[in-house]
Amino acid sequence: MSKRSHSRLYGEQLDLATPREWQQLVPTEILRQVADQHGGDEADGKLCAPVHFWILLVGVLSKGCSSLKDLIARTEKRFGSTLGWRQGDKPWVTPSALSQRNKDRPVAFWRDLYQRLRGHHFGGGWLRKAWQKKFRGIEAIDSSTFRLMARLRHVFLPSGSGGAKKGSANRKGALKIHQVYQVGDELPADVAVSPARLHDAKGVKKVLQQACKGVLYLIDRGYCSFELWRDIDDALASFITPLKAGMVYEHLKWLNAKKQRDRVRDELVKFPGMTKGDDFYILRLVQIRQEDGTWWSYVTNLTDQELFTPEDIQEIYSLRWRIEIFFRHLKHTLNMGHWFAESEAGVQAQLYAALIGYLLSQVVLLWVSREARIAPEQYRFTTVVHELAEWLSSQFHLNHLLPWEDLLDRVRCHALDKDIRRNSQRFMNLPA
Numbered sequence: 417m418s419k420r421s422h423s424r425l426y427g428e429q430l431d432l433a434t435p436r437e438w439q440q441l442v443p444t445e446i447l448r449q450v451a452d453q454h455g456g457d458e459a460d461g462k463l464c465a466p467v468h469f470w471i472l473l474v475g476v477l478s479k480g481c482s483s484l485k486d487l488i489a490r491t492e493k494r495f496g497s498t499l500g501w502r503q504g505d506k507p508w509v510t511p512s513a514l515s516q517r518n519k520d521r522p523v524a525f526w527r528d529l530y531q532r533l534r535g536h537h538f539g540g541g542w543l544r545k546a547w548q549k550k551f552r553g554i555e556a557i558d559s560s561t562f563r564l565m566a567r568l569r570h571v572f573l574p575s576g577s578g579g580a581k582k583g584s585a586n587r588k589g590a591l592k593i594h595q596v597y598q599v600g601d602e603l604p605a606d607v608a609v610s611p612a613r614l615h616d617a618k619g620v621k622k623v624l625q626q627a628c629k630g631v632l633y634l635i636d637r638g639y640c641s642f643e644l645w646r647d648i649d650d651a652l653a654s655f656i657t658p659l660k661a662g663m664v665y666e667h668l669k670w671l672n673a674k675k676q677r678d679r680v681r682d683e684l685v686k687f688p689g690m691t692k693g694d695d696f697y698i699l700r701l702v703q704i705r706q707e708d709g710t711w712w713s714y715v716t717n718l719t720d721q722e723l724f725t726p727e728d729i730q731e732i733y734s735l736r737w738r739i740e741i742f743f744r745h746l747k748h749t750l751n752m753g754h755w756f757a758e759s760e761a762g763v764q765a766q767l768y769a770a771l772i773g774y775l776l777s778q779v780v781l782l783w784v785s786r787e788a789r790i791a792p793e794q795y796r797f798t799t800v801v802h803e804l805a806e807w808l809s810s811q812f813h814l815n816h817l818l819p820w821e822d823l824l825d826r827v828r829c830h831a832l833d834k835d836i837r838r839n840s841q842r843f844m845n846l847p848a
Contacts, residue, residue, distance in 0.1 A: 449532075450525060451469075471491050473776075475751070476750050476751050476766060477750065477751070477777075534603055537775065551630060552628065553598060555633055557595075558739045562752065565755050568763065593746075594620065595739070597739040597742060607767065617639055627650075627653045631653045632732070633655040634736040637660055656716040656732060657715055659715050663689075664687070665687050667685055680703070681711075700718060701714070701715055749801050752767075807826070
């Protein structure tokens with residue numbers, strides 16, 4: 417096939433996969449640029465990157481999609497003539513291989529597409545609170561474990577601290593997803609996949625290559641590591657993390673009056689394990705007594721008690737809970753309980769497709785809430801995801817193109833939850 421003929425067929429696929437009704441979500445130019453760079457669409461009759469992207473996206477968004485057979489059949493019916501497939505031919509791809517359809521389409525395609533869309537929709541930031549301006553950004557670090565299908569257990573080692581070779585009782589396959597989550601934008605900045613048995617203190621190196629100056633990191637207890645604390649402090653960044661039980665420290669100075677210490681203990685401390693030669697690090701230990709009598713302890717390098725009171729430290733760290741909400745949606749709302757792939761690259765492709773689905777659902781949710789001047793928390797996010805999936809599926813398979821406003825109207829009607837207790841004042845919407 418000539419280069420001109422191939423270009424014409426690719427253009428037809430691109431037009432089918434990116435109608436103008438979708439431009440509010442994924443601009444054609446972004447998808448075209450990333451596909452040209454990482455698509456690997458030179459071979460004749462090969463599933464092009466834009467079509468591949470939308471198939472996998474609809475798959476992770478669709479409620480209860482445990483099999484892609486119907487998804488593949490409908491896609492073949494619509495795009496088969498363009499791709500040169502004849503009726504009666506063998507299936508062009510199996511469900512389990514869909515997320516690794518093209519060997520020449522690396523994980524970089526999915527990663528770059530996610531980052532480009534995140535910058536396009538959230539580059540300026542949708543949500544902001546006044547005290548956040550003191551930092552370049554606020555990022556939470558955490559991980560979650562996902563069970564695997566039987567066919568993926570040879571890719572990721574069995575879970576359990578001992579592992580299969582040491583006689584671990586848990587021989588089921590599992591993987592762990594580590595991520596740096598941007599608080600405020602409500603989106604992951606980066607993710608990494610590892611075997612479930614990998615300790616968090618080692619897994620953080622996969623997702624956080626280098627700490628950024630001026631960023632505040634909210635670190636989960638499992639990531640407690642003197643090396644991580646040193647790296648963040650040396651990079652002129654900040655961190656807050658719970659104090660892990662059994663950690664030895666040396667008291668240096670009290671920061672609050674003695675009469676206040678029955679409720680709040682605020683002090684400067686030194687951890688012997690952080691000492692490097694003659695150099696040592698002075699950190700701040702904040703302990704706040706809860707109503708049930710227990711003490712919650714936080715370690716941070718934010719030592720200015722006038723700018724950051726103990727109550728501020730507790731409030732800021734509570735923002736880390738948003739990453740747990742994201743993991744819940746990733747597991748239960750975005751269909752990540754079922755894996756379509758048979759390789760690590762396929763798992764990462766599906767993971768980034770789910771992240772893009774989450775991002776686009778956030779775009780729809782924030783668009784609707786900003787127009788209605790209602791807090792985003794008033795809308796049920798699960799319903800938003802399902803409405804987006806139905807809207808995309810009707811256009812992608814049935815060629816029944818619905819306007820962008822139709823999706824927004826359906827979300828307004830079906831996703832609004834009039835419960836004032838869900839209304840959060842923690843963040844404020846930016847003006848339109």
